Amino acid sequence: MADIEQLQQDYLARIADADLAALEDIRIAALGKQGAITGLLKTLGGMSPEERQEQGPRINGAREAVTAAIAARKTLLARACFDLEYGPSCIEGSALTGLSTSTVRDPALAARFEAAVDPTLAAACEEGRLGACAMLGDLLLGRLGPKDIARITTLADKACSGEAMRGCALAADLVRRTDASAEGWDKRYAYLDRACAAQWGYCSDLADLMRAAPPIRSVDSGLLFLADIKACLAEAEEHCWWLYEPAARLNANELGQLVETFDQACLHLPRPSAEICASAASNHLERAEALAASAVADRGAARRLYQRALELPEANEDNPTAHNEARAFLAGN
Known part of the structure; x- marks a missing residue:
């Protein structure tokens, strides 16, 4: 008992x-x-x-x-x-x-609570509590859809301008719903760029938007790379894999950032996968092959990362590639 x-x-x-x-x-x-x-x-x-x-x-x-x-x-x-x-x-x-x-x-x-929501959030917003502005805008959008778009836009802009980043994300979502033009994309980019700069959790939305740029807009690959790095470190693991896409075109400094980002993702994210850690280890082994000066340090880092991979679950348990890769390296080193 x-x-x-x-x-x-x-x-x-x-x-x-x-x-x-x-x-x-x-x-x-x-x-x-x-x-x-x-x-x-x-x-x-x-x-x-x-x-x-x-x-x-x-x-x-x-x-x-x-x-x-x-x-x-x-x-x-x-x-x-x-x-x-x-x-x-x-x-x-x-x-x-x-x-x-x-x-x-x-x-x-419950009905009393519901009736109190709008006036309490509206009053807090008027008092300058900008998180309340964003929260009210979110609620109105969920309840009304775009029917009260002018009021929701005002709330979102007020929150965003005052550093309540949820307001910036809400403003970007409103533009997505109402303006599919290239100019609308520009507005969404401005909102999400501001949100990403303050809170990396919004960087995945920014990177996704950049990949969906209209043909008449050019996207700076370096800025996209940085957005993916921030998104990766904010626990959006799919953006870690996007970092490999431009790898062949990265300069030495950007390659260093790539290696460091995967290390951080493996060692410091709350729930990394074994695949992330195995990839981080592989990055070090590739650098060890290319740069003799850092080979010993890189192989030591790879060992630590492979050990970490074995502590974590694999995304595909039926095909334990990351664990097999880690065991093979550690058995010979």
Whole structure:
């Protein structure tokens, strides 16, 4: 039998810091059909009467404590929406209390949350909280589509001009929906270039846009290369592979950037693949062949990267090429 009291305390600690979206994840993990506390409740039927008499109140107590804590946290977040007029809490509250599977389902409260979203975000935007401008624009676009395009454009431009990069991405999306001309591409490029410069997570969108440039627009291959580097390091792994496309045309400095980018992707991304690390190792081995001065250091780096590859899952488990490549190198070195 698991330590029921410790399990209860762990969930209560998580609930105390949870926003409404996380709150629903916690509810499912604890009280859902496959939840931890639900699993303990299912064990009661297989216990002796004596065990059931001892364990039943403990397990049911944990369930009641977690249920009550979730409800209390929901109330606190509701106050953040209605009393503090904090728009994100209104959005989260509407989502959680409107879910048919939620333990805190409350259609009336969900309607109040929903009604509070627009005015709270609009007020925050007017006060200069530019993230609220972008958030409101996103919501309006999802709800209305391009029907209120003028208002959404104003919100997006205000957010973007004030360094809320989600606003720049929203503005680019609006142009995509409404202007397919080369001039529209120029506007999208300007918005996404600004977003990419501030937050690398938007660089994949910029690189994709550059690859889709209209025929009358020329794209600087060096800028595209840099956008792919930033996208790769922002966890868009497909853009790591794009870096090989211009490899034959790269100068020595750009080749160094390529090698360094794959190293960073392998060693520092939260979820790299074995293929990325094997490719990073292969880059070093190719450089070791070409440059005797760095051969020893490159082969040492390749060894570390291949070792890392073996710690990671392969994208194609039925064809473990990266693992086989790593084992073959390490066996001979």
